[in-house]
Amino acid sequence: MRGAVVLGASGLVGQRLQQRLANHPMFDVRALGGSSRTAGMRPQDLQWGLEGEAPRLDLPAVLDVQDPNLVEKLHDLGITWAFSAVPSSVAMALETRLVDGGIRVCSNASAHRRRADVPLIVADVSPQHVQTRSPNEVFHACATNCTLIPLLMPYLALHRAFGVASYHATSEQARSGAGYALLRGEVPLTPDIPGEAEKTMAELAWISGSLHNGRVEPDSIEGSMRCQRVDVPEGHVVEAVFELSQPVALTDVNRALDAFVTHPDAAGLPSAPHAPMMRIDGSVDRGLHLWADGLAFPTDVDPAHDLQAGMAVVVGEVRLEGPSRVRLRALSHNTIRGAAGGVVLLAELASTLWS
Template identity: 40%
Template structure:
């Protein structure tokens, strides 16, 4: 089938480069344009410092356009581009994304600017795919992926909530430096002082998105900390349910939900969304694809690597209280991979103007 032409909004950030990496050999989408900061207009993509640990894919002589230029999305739409992947900071996304979407280009956003807006779908493909059918309800096609921190919390809790009724939960997160961008990684390089600091606004965003996606009104307590690790968000969760629950119940519930969501047709969908090692290892379990953990991952080659959520150390504390750990790759499943997966879902639902061929 013909690949849909796409543009990435963002040239040099970690998420923008993860998006570029994922689109290099994507079977459904073709990377045809890049739009970045105004001061980068006219530069070529291969002149931008590559900040990911994997080798830079050979993109060819892609020239960077000005993401703020109101004429650029119109020109790209006329050139056949139909999808934009936004890795813009929220302060820019709030103005830029609607401008691009009004041109007719469907925008799939990693920014937080519109995640709580009525009529803008906020979607996790395994949990609320039906919500994506609302795309365009505000008059132009814009959809959002969630906060990177939310994924390891909500993915295990969703099937448990649907089976046993989630009353309340508390979470403590340990979030990687890459969640704060490459400047934070650069700043911490060579710094021997231990890092464990609060992340302003993170808990509020995470809780609000959890409530919206599950239409849930229980009690939540979330504490978010930044730690000295380049990639990977680790969460420790304690949850109370309305109904009695046993360890066997939990395993059966999670494995049944996992099977229902396994082997999806989407290129970025993990083989299974959840993985269950006996113990969680933040180094060894960063790049799970739903079957195995890769030692030498290449997300440009294997779109599934880093897309699974790891769940471990499940305990029943009393008849209605459960504790577990979970872990995910924040710039892949929590950011670029999640955004591309969302667009793949829209493609498979024929929401992007593509036919069934």
């Protein structure tokens, strides 16, 4: 078992990470790190905001992520892996300090995304991008923006089969994507999400890019996107229109979506879904499909044990609007697949590939 710390003791993604790692077969949570507001508190005294009870972890008091002796304290606890869910403003310096101190970091923060020497990885789609990190360096990698996932999966399936000439996408993002404050109604919901579309489009080009001499060359993709917040608790939906590079039949489109499978390097990992994407004939429904696991649509889920639940994207309402134009809607569990689950899957992959 690999000793781990979760950075983000009281935040939504940090608590998702605690939940997913509580019974994990590869990682052993030995500490939580938090801000000055939570540092020194007993983990059991932190407000728990997710479904079910907080994991029963026998841990020391919450560590202060700004403590100059943090690295030494982590080493004393036998910790070699950090799961980062701190704000990007904190992650920029903190994650670098941990890596310099010999702690491997898998991050949900955006601070180091799309840096040449920090892999940006969707573990069951682009595990080869791990090669952008020298094997002589301490591992440091990032998972993607949560909004990317329901766009990425159908895009890649169609692009690999037919080529995608251009796309237009509109997101419908749940309150939980902005953290506990919006989820609990402590701040008002505003539809606009500044910078989200640009970030998502840039990450799509990066994940779709090619690896050359240890560097990612992002794809040049013609596209546009609009991102908006909607008043639902969980689940991001993306409606996308893809202009393909050739005329297609709907049966061929469906076949390409159905054929999209997990990369062999990630197959069999504890958090890898049976398939990364599931196609349905009807409409995507958060109430029915949020916890898709690549094989079925469970609704009575224990996220602390059912690591595959919520890890598959669900695609529905697939139709042709012209000889080469495909419209569809895709749903992803934003705090599982798009956040904590994606980070844990990344760590699972890295721990098998990285000594």
